[in-house]
Amino acid sequence: MVDTMQTWRDAAMATFRAVGLPHDRQEAWKYTDVSAIHQRMGADWRKENAPAAAPFLPEFYPKIDGLDAYTIIFFQGRIHVLGLALPAGVDLVPWSTMDQTTACEDLPKVQPDAPLFHAFDALNAGLMDDGVCLRVAAGVLLDKPLYILHLHDDTAHSHVRHRVHLGESSKASIIHHDVALTGEHARLRTSHYHCYLETASTLDHTRVQEFAANDWHFGRLHVEQQQASHFDAHAAELGGEKIRMDICVQLQQASAYCAVHGLFLLHDAQHVDHHIHINHYAPDCSSRQVYRSVLADHSHGVFNGKVHVHRHASGTDAEQHSDNLLLSKNAEIDTKPELEIDHDNVTCSHGATVGQLNADHLFYLRSRGLSEAMSRDILVFAFADALLAVLPDRHIRRYIESIAFNKIPHGTDLLGLLAK
Amino acid sequence: MLKIENLCASVAGKKILRGVNLHVKAGEVHAIMGPNGAGKSTLSNVLAGRDAYTVTTGTVLFHGQDLLAMKPEERAWAGVFLAFQYPVEIPGVNNTYLLKAALNAKRKHQGLSQLDAFDFLKMVKEKAKLVDMDESFLSRSVNEGFSGGEKKRNEIFQMAVLEPTLALLDETDSGLDIDALRVVAGGVNQFRSADRAIVMITHYQRLLDYIVPDVVHVFSDGRILKSGDRHLAMELEKRGYDWVKEEATHG
Numbered sequence: 221m222v223d224t225m226q227t228w229r230d231a232a233m234a235t236f237r238a239v240g241l242p243h244d245r246q247e248a249w250k251y252t253d254v255s256a257i258h259q260r261m262g263a264d265w266r267k268e269n270a271p272a273a274a275p276f277l278p279e280f281y282p283k284i285d286g287l288d289a290y291t292i293i294f295f296q297g298r299i300h301v302l303g304l305a306l307p308a309g310v311d312l313v314p315w316s317t318m319d320q321t322t323a324c325e326d327l328p329k330v331q332p333d334a335p336l337f338h339a340f341d342a343l344n345a346g347l348m349d350d351g352v353c354l355r356v357a358a359g360v361l362l363d364k365p366l367y368i369l370h371l372h373d374d375t376a377h378s379h380v381r382h383r384v385h386l387g388e389s390s391k392a393s394i395i396h397h398d399v400a401l402t403g404e405h406a407r408l409r410t411s412h413y414h415c416y417l418e419t420a421s422t423l424d425h426t427r428v429q430e431f432a433a434n435d436w437h438f439g440r441l442h443v444e445q446q447q448a449s450h451f452d453a454h455a456a457e458l459g460g461e462k463i464r465m466d467i468c469v470q471l472q473q474a475s476a477y478c479a480v481h482g483l484f485l486l487h488d489a490q491h492v493d494h495h496i497h498i499n500h501y502a503p504d505c506s507s508r509q510v511y512r513s514v515l516a517d518h519s520h521g522v523f524n525g526k527v528h529v530h531r532h533a534s535g536t537d538a539e540q541h542s543d544n545l546l547l548s549k550n551a552e553i554d555t556k557p558e559l560e561i562d563h564d565n566v567t568c569s570h571g572a573t574v575g576q577l578n579a580d581h582l583f584y585l586r587s588r589g590l591s592e593a594m595s596r597d598i599l600v601f602a603f604a605d606a607l608l609a610v611l612p613d614r615h616i617r618r619y620i621e622s623i624a625f626n627k628i629p630h631g632t633d634l635l636g637l638l639a640k
Numbered sequence: 641m642l643k644i645e646n647l648c649a650s651v652a653g654k655k656i657l658r659g660v661n662l663h664v665k666a667g668e669v670h671a672i673m674g675p676n677g678a679g680k681s682t683l684s685n686v687l688a689g690r691d692a693y694t695v696t697t698g699t700v701l702f703h704g705q706d707l708l709a710m711k712p713e714e715r716a717w718a719g720v721f722l723a724f725q726y727p728v729e730i731p732g733v734n735n736t737y738l739l740k741a742a743l744n745a746k747r748k749h750q751g752l753s754q755l756d757a758f759d760f761l762k763m764v765k766e767k768a769k770l771v772d773m774d775e776s777f778l779s780r781s782v783n784e785g786f787s788g789g790e791k792k793r794n795e796i797f798q799m800a801v802l803e804p805t806l807a808l809l810d811e812t813d814s815g816l817d818i819d820a821l822r823v824v825a826g827g828v829n830q831f832r833s834a835d836r837a838i839v840m841i842t843h844y845q846r847l848l849d850y851i852v853p854d855v856v857h858v859f860s861d862g863r864i865l866k867s868g869d870r871h872l873a874m875e876l877e878k879r880g881y882d883w884v885k886e887e888a889t890h891g
C-alpha cells in the first residue's frame with residue numbers, strides 16, 4: 221500500500237529543497253539572517269523529532285486566568301489534550317486522528333506561488349507533527365473562543381499546520397498560545413495557518429508567543445476572504461530568539477475587511493520580523509495594519525507591510541501604522557510600509573514613527589513624585605497598551621500585561637494603570 | 641521655606657534667569673507678574689527640576705535643603721508641586737492611577753505603608769468635588785482630550801490630592817472661564833494654610849481678587865525688579881511694565 225502521507229510529505233520536502241533557504245540577497249530576507257539554521261538543525265533535520273510525552277500534569281500548564289474557552293493542547297506539535305464538547309456545527313479534527321487520504325486532501329497545500337512563500341513553509345508541511353482541521357458550519361456562531369495551547373519543550377523541533385474554514389455567516393475566535401516549558405537546546409518551531417472565510421463570516425485570530433529565549437520560529441498565516449467577511453489578527457511577540465511571521469491576506473471578494481495587529485516587546489538580542497502582504501482584489505475592501513514595538517537592549521524589530529491594490533479594487537481603504545519605541549541606543553527597527561496601486565479610486569494612508577520616550581512626559585510624571593524608572597515603565601506600558609486594548613478578550617489582555625510587565629521592576633504596580 | 645539667592649540659569653546656551661532673589665515663608669502667597677518671555681516659567685521649571693535648564697550660579701534652599709541637588713521626584717516628595725503652564729497630554733496613563741502611584745511613591749520614600757485602595761478613591765472623589773471636576777475625568781488618560789481650562793483644573797485637582805507644601809502655579813488662571821476661575825481659586829484658597837506657601841505666576845490682576853497675595857513681584861529680563869503688596873498689581877494693571885523697568889535702570 222502506498223503511504224499517502226509520506227508521499228505528501230516527500231513532495232513538500234522536494235519543494236523545500238527546490239526553493240532553497242532564504243538568504244539576505246532576497247529583499248524580504250534582508251534583515252533576517254537564517255544562515256545559522258544548519259547548526260541548529262544538525263545533519264538530519266528530521267531525526268530530532270522524538271515522540272511527544274507529557275512533561276507534567278495539565279493542571280500545571282500555564283493558564284490564562286479567567287479565560288472561558290474551548291481548550292485544546294498540543295505538546296511538541298502533536299495533539300495532547302482534546303476531549304472537547306464543541307457546539308453542533310463545529311468540527312475540529314487533528315490530522316493525526318484522520319485517515320491519511322482525507323488528511324492529505326484537507327491539509328493546507330504548499331503554495332510556492334503565494335505571496336511571501338518561502339522554504340520554511342514547505343519544511344513545515346514536510347515535517348509537520350500535527351495540527352487541526354477546524355470547520356465551522358454556515359450560520360454557526362462559536363460562543364467561546366477556541367484556545368489552542370501549544371506547549372514546547374527543548375527535546376525536539378516542532379511543526380504545526382492548521383486549517384480553519386468558516387462557513388457563510390459563521391463566527392469564531394481562535395487564541396493560539398505558544399509556551400516553551402524548557403529551553404536549553406536551541407530549537408526550530410514552525411507553524412502554518414490556512415484560514416478560509418466564506419461570505420459574511422468573522423474570524424478573530426490572536427497569537428501569544430512565549431517561546432524559549434533560544435527558539436527560532438517561522439510562521440505563516442494565510443487568509444483568504446470572501447464577500448463581506450471580517451478578519452482580525454493580533455500578535456503579541458514576547459519570547460524567542462529569531463521570529464519571522466509571514467502574513468498574507470487575500471481579499472478576494474467585495475467589502476471584505478481585515479485588520480492585522482502586532483505588538484513586539486523585545487529585549488536582549490531578540491529579533492522579530494513580520495512581513496505582511498495584503499492583496500486587494502475586489503472593490504470596497506478595507507485593510508488595517510497596526511503595529512507597535514518596544515525595543516530594549518540589542519533587540520531588532522522588522523515590520524514590512526505591503527498593500528497591493530489590484531485593478532478591480534475600486535473603493536479600497538487601506539491603512540498602515542507602525543509606531544516604535546527604542547529604549548536603548550543599540551536597539552533597531554526597520555519599518556517599511558509599502559503600497560502598490562493599480563487603481564485610482566483608493567484611500568491609502570500610512571505612517572511610521574520611531575522614537576524614544578517623550579522627555580516632557582517623563583518630567584511631568586517625575587514632577588508628581590514618580591521615580592524615573594517607574595515613569596519610564598509607565599510610559600512604555602501606556603504605549604504598548606494601546607494595542608492590547610484592542611484585543612478581543614480582556615483576560616488575554618491582562619495575561620499579556622502581566623507576562624510582559626512583571627519582567628520590569630514596577631510591573632505589578634502598573635496593572636492598575638489601565639484606563640478601564 | 642524657600643530661599644532663592646542670585647539664581648542664574650540658561651537653556652540651549654541662552655541666559656534666561658539673571659540673578660533671581662526670592663524668599664517665601666510658610667503661610668505666604670506670592671504673585672509673580674511680568675512680560676512674556678521674561679523667564680517666569682523657566683524659574684518654575686528650574687525649581688521643579690527640569691533638566692533642560694542649566695543652573696549656572698545661585699542657590700535654592702527649601703526647608704534648609706539644597707533643592708537644586710535633588711531629582712524632580714525627590715522635590716515632589718519634599719513637598720514641591722508645579723502646576724504647569726502647559727500641562728502635557730499623556731495618552732494611556734490613567735489620571736487616578738498617576739496620583740495613586742505618586743502618593744504611594746512618596747509614602748514609600750517616607751517609610752509608610754501603601755494606601756488603602758478604598759480610602760484613596762474616597763479621598764480622590766472628595767478632592768475632585770472641591771474643584772468641581774466631573775468624576776469621569778478621573779478614569780481618563782492624563783489631560784488627553786481635556787480642554788485648556790480642564791487641564792488647568794486638573795492641575796489644581798492634582799495639587800489638592802498630593803498636598804504639597806510649596807505650590808508653584810504657572811498661569812493656572814489663563815484659559816479658565818469666569819466660573820471656573822472662581823471654583824479653582826476656591827480650591828487654592830482651601831489649600832492655603834499656615835504651613836503651606838504658594839507662588840503663583842499670572843498676567844491678570846483679576847486672579848488676585850480671588851486669591852489675595854501677601855507679596856507681588858514684577859519679573860522682567862530674568863529677575864525680580866520690584867516687589868510690593870497687592871496694590872502693586874493694581875498699578876501694573878493700569879500702567880503696564882515699562883515704568884518698573886525704567887525705575888529699575890534709573891532708579
Ligand SMILES: Nc1ncnc2c1ncn2[C@@H]1O[C@H](COP(=O)(O)OP(=O)(O)OP(=O)(O)O)[C@@H](O)[C@H]1O
Pocket residue numbers: 651652654656674675676677678679680681682683692725
Ligand atoms: N527649551 C527652551 N529652548 C529655547 N528657549 C527657551 C526654552 N525654554 C524657554 N526658552 C526661552 O526662554 C525665555 C523665557 O521663557 P519662559 O517660558 O520662562 O517665559 P515666561 O516668562 O514664562 O513667558 P510667558 O509669560 O509667555 O509664559 C523665552 O525667550 C523662551 O523662548
Ligand SMILES: [Mg+2]
Pocket residue numbers: 680681682725810811
Ligand atoms: Mg510662562
